[in-house]
Amino acid sequence: MTKTNSTTFHFAIIFMLILEIKIQLSDGSEFLVDRSKRGLIHVPKDLSVKTTILDLSQNNISELRTSNILSLSKLKILIISHNQIQYLDLSVFKFNEELEYLDVSNNKLKKISCYPTVNLKHLDLSFNAFDALPICKEFGNMSQLEFLGLSATQLQKSNMLPIAHLHINKVLLILGNIYGEKEDPESLRDLNTENLHIVFPTRKEFHFILDVSASTAVSLELSNIKCVLDESECSYFLNVLSKLQKNSRLSNLTLNNIETTWYSFIRMLQLVWHTSIKYFSISHVKLQGHLGVIDFDYSDTSLKALSVHQVVSDVFNFPQSHLYRIFSNMNIQNFTVSGTHMFHMVCPSQMSPFLHLDFSDNLLTDTVFNNCGTLARLETLSLQMNKLKQLINIGHMTKEMKSLQQLDISQNSLSYDENEGYCSWTTSLLILNLSSNILTDSVFSCLPPRVRVLDLHNNRITRIPEDVTSLEALQELNVAFNSLLHLPGCGTFSSLSVLIIDYNSISNPSAHFFQSCQKIRSIKAGNNPFQCTCGLREFIQSIGQVSSEVVEGWPDSYKCDYPGSYKGTLLKDFRVSPLSCNPALLIVTIGVTGLVLAATLTVLCIYFDLPWYLRMMCQWIQTRHRARNIPLDKLQRAFQFHAFISYSEHDSAWVKSELLPNLEKEDIQICLHERNFVPGKSIVENIINCIEKSYKSIFVLSPNFVQSEWCHYELYFAHHNLFHEGSNNLILILLEPIPKYSIPSNYHKLKTLMAQRTYLEWPKEKSKHGLFWANLRASICIKLMEQTKE
Ligand SMILES: *[C@@H]1O[C@H](CO)[C@@H](O)[C@H](O)[C@H]1NC(C)=O
Ligand SMILES: *[C@@H]1O[C@H](CO)[C@@H](O)[C@H](O)[C@H]1NC(C)=O
Secondary structure, three states: OOHHHHHHHHHHHHHHHHHHHHHHOOOOOOOEEEOOOOOOOOOOOOOOOOOOEEEOOOOOOOOOOHHHHOOOOOOOEEEOOOOOOOEEEHHHHOOOOOOOEEEOOOOOOOEEEOOOOOOOOEEEOOOOOOOOOOOOHHHHHOOOOOEEEEEEOOEOHHHHHHHOOOOEEEEEEEEOOOOHHHEOOOHHHHOOEEEEEEEOOOOOOOOOOOOHHHOOOOEEEEEEEEOOOOOOOOHHHHHHHHHHHHOOOOOEEEEEEEEEEHHHHHHHHHHHHOOOOOEEEEEEEEEEOOOOOOOOOOOOOOOOEEEEEEEEEOOOOOOOHHHHHHHHOOOOOEEEEEOOOOOOOOOOOOOOOOOEEEOOOOOOOOOOOOOOOOOOOOOEEEOOOOOOOEHHHHHHHHOOOOOOOEEEOOOOOOEOOHHHOOOOOOOOOOEEEOOOOOOOHHHHHOOOOOOOEEEOOOOOOOOOOOOOOOOOOOOEEEOOOOOOOOOOOOOOOOOOOEEEOOOOOOOOOOOOHHHHOOOOOEEEOOOOOEEOOHHHHHHHHHHHHOOOOOEOOOOOOOEEEEOHHHOOOEHHHOOOOHHHHOHHHHHHHHHHHHHHHHHHHHHHHHHHOHHHHHHHHHHHHHHHHHHHHOOHHHHOOOOOEEEEEEOOHHHHHHHHHHHHHHHHOOOOOEEEOOOOOOOOOOHHHHHHHHHHHEEEEEEEEOHHHHHHOOHHHHHHHHHHOOOOOOHHHEEEEEOOOOOHHHOOOOOHHHHHHHHHOOEEEOOOOHHHHHHHHHHHHHHHOOOOOHHHOO
């Protein structure tokens, strides 16, 4: 076992222990203090008395004294591995009566002094500098001991005696370089443990003569075995293995970190074949040399499972067919070869007992087990992480595997094109893992007909075609991490109960899903770019109707992606008004609103004469506008009056009682032709005189006026072209409506003016009079020049 390995292993144990303690102490009274990797050279003094777990690993602490930990009466776990401690007196823990777990591995311990510490369950003294095994007679009292880690460079049988009567679950023994008489081959005879792990020195040729089978272990792990010298042919280690044949208790053997030749490697397999070992695992192997034709004796084996992990070979270029033949004809149930550069495997030459084959993480191609009829008992096969390319070939490979139920071909480069032909699979296949390949929509026409669990996650599927051959047995479908745009219906998968479809491109899932998929127990559809618009409401409602356990990850992984204003909003919180989602309702609403508006307008018009107000406003605005546009000097031409007023005799009562008072009270100068009469001139001349001296001309229009007076002006206006450039000067007040027919047909100008509606209408209602006068005054109110006013 390497350093990292052992550390990981220890951490795993610590973690499990912590978990265990957490469970035991339901009041949460455990108190973890982590001071690892702080460069400490002493045990810190500021530790809380409540501390139950103390981690001081990976510092430079060289000493551990009673005073350091005296106060920590609750301490249960102390980890002080990877420090510089050279000497340890176990009596320092005499006041830590709760201490159960002590890890002093990876220090520089040469010596320990003992003290009865009866409560320890875990004591790790491995990876230290002891010569003899650090076992003292007090250890014999540690009846709770479950794990004991030791290290030594000498092995004496007598060393083990004090603990011979204990039943220790696991013993880890780290061996330094041992030579000659310092190694007693029988040393392990009195070791009473279920699991024994012996770590031999690294980078040293294996020279041990230790009888590893002497212990009571059921499970044995041996790490760091190097035998590469050709002349010895690994005889020391092979000797050790051959002794295992005498031991009938041993059922698990694990070899770690082996450096040897191909030939010795096969010899090791051969030796183990004839022991009582059932489970044999070899990992991290470095192999040299070539392998010639070699016979392998498969007879009389107890072996059920062989695993070979992580093999690197210096020379992997010899003809490997022998090797493959040895492998493929193994008479065991489980065979694993992973993390090697194996690029082929041949078909067993006769009916094979293989039930479970795991060839993951190799370089196998589509030709593996081509037309192989001897794997008819095989139930599970993993070809994960290889170099498989065409799905159709793999389907064909399974054809003869009549018992194959589970096939893992994930993490290859598999694709399928319908033009390649018709796919056929063994009908026994129930679980198929096709994840992490480059499969597209067409994969749905190349699937085993009775598949129950199908993993297609991380492929390139955009659509599940509706016309696929129905997969009636399919219960679990994983299509996460594809590019699907829609939720599928369950028309073709009538038994579907689990659907995983998160991380796709589904923006508008259909609400019919739950109707179509009656048997669904679980759907995971989060992390899709949901488009939060009207269409989604039904889907959200339909989720609300199913039980919350059915929708995995709801509500947290279901978020709006679009429109921008809703981005990140949980679907659960997405609300949109029913109105904007229902076109009929929207039209009705707009219609009703329109009607109400129209009715209001009508009422306003009828009862409050809205148009009149609007016209007044209009004129007001126009007047203001004009006044601003006309240059001042033009305005201030020698006018003597603000306005000239012309009216019919019939309307004189209104003019005298309403118009004049209302204008003159604001200091507006008015020219009336009868009042400002210049003797000796005709009426028309007088009128024209008045018009010329006035800034504006006001005509009080009524049917009477039109009939009797208009003629006085027609000529003048026509002559002076007043209506074109000067109509600004005209103010028409419509005192009474003038019916069109009553205007004589030759009064074109009047007709034009009336049609343009450029007159002020005298309102009958008193309430409107104020606005009328204001408007009128505004249009004639200018400052007259001083000198013109005599
Ligand atoms: C063989 O492998 C299968 C599947 O990996 C496993 O369930 C079974 O426990 C293994 N059997 C033995 C004997 O190792
Ligand atoms: C399929 O294989 C992948 C690894 O490639 C694994 O993560 C996944 O759990 C497997 N699926 C099933 C259904 O076992």
